Amino acid sequence: MSFNPVLRVENLSKSFQGLKAVNNISFRMREGEIVGLIGPNGAGKTTFFNLLAGAITPDTGKIYYFDHEIHNLKPHEISRLGVGRTFQIVKPFKGLTTLDNVIIGALQQHKRLNKAQKHARDILKMLELDRKSHVLAEHLTLPERKRLEVARALATNPKLLLLDEVMAGLRPNEVEVMVDVLLSLNKQLGLSMVVIEHVMRAVMRLSNHVIVLNHGEKIAEGKPETITRDPRVIECYLGEGAIHGCAA
Amino acid sequence: MNRIVFIAIGILVSLLAPLFLDKYVLSILILSLYFAFVGQAWNLMMGFAGQLSLGHALYVGLGAYLGAGFFVQFGLNPWLTIIFAFCASAVLGAFIAWLGFRFAIKGVHFALLTIAFAESARLIFDHLDFFGGTGGLFLPVKGGEDWNFLQLRGQPLMFYYVFLGATAALCLFIRSLLKTRFGYYMMALREDQEAAQSLGIDLLRVKIIAVALSGGIASIGGLLFAFYQNSLFPDHTFAMARSIEFLMGPIVGGVGTLVGPIVGALLLTPLGEAMTALLDLVGLDLPGTKHLFYGLSMLLIMLYLPKGIWPFFEGYITRLFSEKKKNNSHGDASRGDKGKKELAARVV
């Protein structure tokens, strides 16, 4: 594993009509790491993601993906550099089949349709969606759509994957399956990931490193076990005084 | 297998039937094919790039006037002008799409933009003497049964085959286009723009190409029709009513599908003409009946079958074919076959 930082964020800030959604966030991430991004609702996690993915531009600060400055790039340019993303509320191409959905992702790297199709099939197999290749995306179940979202982003051969609450709405056993898939992708492909999650079990299993956001600021950072015991973190989830109420 | 037979019969009928039809019916068929052709071009922009154009008469009229004008003034062969008209309209379309993107002109504003361009063209051409102005532009018609394909001068029957060929070629072109990288990107754009972007698709580029193609192809239709009609008037050619006529077929037949615009045009045009003919029989001369019917059809379809007629019936038809297949083949209809059917249905 190289020490090359796949992602370097420096003093990133973004305000919306006077409200600081993301306030002076900095961090680095090494290649092959899985970083968990947690925090209460409204903490700025998705805004942060949107900044990384190029959907919005920051007011101040910089984002580096390997050696590239990406904070001013458009989403499709960032994707072409190797950053894939999923959406909090899944966005499958409903009128197209599962296979076609992933083919569209694959076409980024494989300009010829037959090569793209082969690549797409391989990815679908990896995510156990190959049986549903010819089913229209709108007929897939939610867990299947989530896997499709990941498959599609994966088809673009990213080096960094941004996963926005990919566990939301999944049942416990489905969560385990998804975590297994992500861990194996990380192991097999050396894929770096930033994972926004509320499902703590997934965060604990997946992350090498956890960042906690609240009110747009980074309030804590460290290993999963330490973070969950950090009083500041507990406070931001359960409120002031919760520390006194529960055994640390 | 049945599908091939069906298609073969269709081809034979469309090739031979007009030899037995009277002039009036032939003219309706030609008109229907013309609307099918331009409607398919419009469909490329709306159904795939998701841009609503309420001013497609701009491109159609431009093609018509360039072709006819250069023929009358310079004697220039229309097949040469077609290339020029296509490029000019494509560039114009690309410009309008770029304007929309660059200045974030969306929704109603974009629709108004397209109307403004078409209406401006109408007023401008009203004052261009080179193209005949308000008085109109007329192509010389030599009476007789000419079949001068190379100069696009000839009897209606020739134009029937011209439009039949053009529409068939266009459908085949779009069908293959949808199987290319660009075609997939267009469909992604239609389905979900944000997701498409996240997969590396340059929205602007896809939109511009789609609109350019749409405009260019529409202008080809306009040019061909101009040589059939032999007379052009800006107030007629660039009128808003024309723009609405062009989108009728796809709207009623099914936007975003390959077959929809054809079905829509082939359904509405004959019915509209039939209505006028019926009233004629009864002795009533009510100009506007046709368009009234068109308007009502669009209204009803948008209210009750917003996806269009074809997607609605498609289900029945594909089931019909897979039923027959099930009966003919041994064993179960494998996933492969059903899959192919679904894939084909998606493209169609």
Added chain:
Amino acid sequence: MTTFLSVGLNGVLIGLIYGLMALGLSVVFGVVRVVNFAHGEMMVLAVYGATILNALFRVDPILVAPLIALFMFFLGYGLQRGLINRLLHQAEHVQFIILAAVALILMNLQLMIFGPDAKAATVSYSLETFELGTIILDKVRVYAALISLVVAMALFAFFKRTLLGKTIRACADNLLGAQVVGLDYKHLYAISFGIGSACVGVAGALMSLVFNVTPHLAPELTLLSFVIVIIGGLGSMGGALVAGVFIGIVQAYAGYFTTPSLKSLFSFLLLILVLMFRPQGFFKKAF
């Protein structure tokens, strides 16, 4: 010099009528947020109503205007209640196409019933003029302009002072809030459309005195109304009136320096520029 001024003043007069016409659209768009592509057709309907009554009974369109306004009010109310209310939650392009279809239907109904020939209303003072020094103004235009102004003022007062007016504004401002408070938005929307249509009714009756109108003019009127509303700023009623006058002046001078038939071209080109550089218009939301 006097011709120059004359042209400009005539532009202002016509502009006030345009302003009233656009005001109708502004009310509808500001409240219901629906793009009425049939606006021009409704205008033509009002014009024809006045022309026909004028031809049959020799009555001054100005006198018939209230009657036409009332008729248009009910037409608008019915249209909103019967059709448009059902479209409120549909995809945008569905709304547009349905309204374009309505426009097509209306235009061709008019063609069928009234025929394609241009018509105008004639009154005893049709050819009389006012003379301000060396400037000559048609009496019909002056009267039409004054009435447009009065009606517009009355409309402003209605929305600012009356309870119904305020309720409608509340609905426009915050639909959810209005519903929570118990307002029947369907009825209020329909009333707004009715009011907008009534404006068009008056504007149409007045226009019959000034222009020759045919059903084929409708799309141009629709587009012109949109030009005015967009320049004025969607939702700003005062803006619509001012922009109307502005467009009236632009068209007058455009017609003067080039040819009358190219008048509208400049307005359309102006629309393209405004859509690019200032789509929100020039006046703040005064609604």
